[in-house]
Amino acid sequence: MQRLLDLRLGYSEARGTEALRSTLAATYANTSPDNILITTGAIEANYVIFNSLLDDGDEVVVVDPAYQQLQSVPAAIGCHVSYWKPRTDFGFRYDVADLTPLVTDRTRLIVINTPHNPTGAALSADQLQEVYDLAEQSGALVLSDEAYRWLEVPGGAPAIPPIRNLGERGISVGTVSKPFGVPGLRIGWIAGPVDIVQKCWAMRDFITLSPGGLNDALALIAITHRDQIAARTRHIVEQNLDTAEAWFARNADLVSWTPPQGGLLSLMRFELDVPSYQLANTLAEEYSVMLAPGAAFGYEGYLRIGIGAPPEVFRRGLDETERCLRHLLASGVKKRS
Ligand SMILES: Cc1ncc(COP(=O)(O)O)c(C=O)c1O
Known part of the structure; x- marks a missing residue:
């Protein structure tokens, strides 16, 4: 605490402090503090990577659906964007066989x-390695x-290495927002080859210049204590998964999902014949429940659900969602055929 109180709030190191960069570097293979750039969240990391590496007319392949900037920033730069889509008949899982024809020289x-x-x-x-190999064959990054690194789900997929560990074609983007539940710190980072990190740093000079010193110091505390924070998150997620399992079983006539294999999110299908935007608005306005509409991601008939809320909030949210769906059904909304 005293160290935080003593912190001088002048302009801080442009790349992020050496302490934070070296702590993060140690979480990757063959990585030094020079391979790390601290950014204003992962959103700035992605933005400067796209704007440093891409030109009008470049070809880019992006997962779909996606956090919007991953698709819209390359498109705004003028890139030809193609989309790697999941298998919906397979619980929204990605197959590298579907990516292969999209990647060209x-x-x-x-x-x-x-x-x-x-x-x-x-x-x-293995899939990550296949993606990396495809990039290597085609000369792509x-x-x-x-x-959502460091957010393994109980019963889900095992953690995999960050792409940075696979070699110099890999650029990893990280953040404290999701694994440590502190998005208000606005601290993210790039872990990549030195020349790319330097290019991104040069561009970031025109945007936010440097991370906030206090936020950098608080992020360092979070990352240093990540095992304790991960254990706490795991405990919360375990309880929420139990609550969700019972809830989906009880409401199997109206909703279904595949629990997340990792991270904090999943899409749940609902069987009522009502647009997902309308349902999400009703839930937000009349039941104080926030579930993003699937149509925003191209999947009508779904809502996006998060499993990271405090267990009592999560349980109440599901109970309210059930009340809303049952009310709509009773008031004449039809089930989808
Ligand atoms: C996939 C993904 N990338 C990046 C971000 C942005 O994270 P940050 O808060 O670090 O800017 C989010 C936030 O929801 C996200 O889901």
Whole structure:
């Protein structure tokens, strides 16, 4: 505490403090503090990577659905964007066989996100290696948005290495927002080859210049204590998964899901014949429940659910969702055929 109180709040180190960068570097293979750039969240990390590496006309392959900027920023730069889609008949899981034909010798960047927002899909270590090998064969780079790193789900997929560990074609993006539940700190980072990190640093000079010193110090505390925080999160997620399992079983006539393999999110299917935007608005306005509409990700008939809320909040949210769905059914909304 005293160290925080004594912190001088002048301009801080532009790349992030050496202490934070070296602590993060130690979580990757063959990585020094020079391979790390601290950014204003993963959102700035992704933004500067796209704007440093891509030009009008470049080909980019991006997972779909996706956290919006992963698709819209390359498109705004003028790239030809193609989409790697999941198998919906297979619990929203990705098959590298579907990625292979999308990658050509003109592909500049392959953008993945694992564990995945919004489906909760997670690539295996073998799949990640296959993606990396594809990039190597075609001369592309891989941007792996690892915002949900360190968030293994009980009963889900085992943790896989960050793409940075696979070699110099891999660029990892991380954040404290999801694994440590502190998005208000706005601390993320890039872990990649030195030349790419330097390019991103040069571009970031025109945007936010440097991370906030106090936030950098608080992020260092979170990352240093990540095992304790991960244990706490695991305990919360375990309870929420039990609650969800019972809830989905009780409401099997109206809702279904595949629990996340990793991360905090999944898409749940609902059987009422009502647009997902309308249902999400009703839930938010009349039941104080926040579930993102599947249509926002291209999946009508689904809502995105998060499993990271405090257990009593999560339970209440599901109970209210049940009350809403049962009320709609009783008031004449039909089930989908
Ligand atoms: C896949 C993904 N990437 C990046 C971000 C942005 O994270 P941050 O808060 O670190 O900017 C999010 C936030 O929801 C996300 O889901």
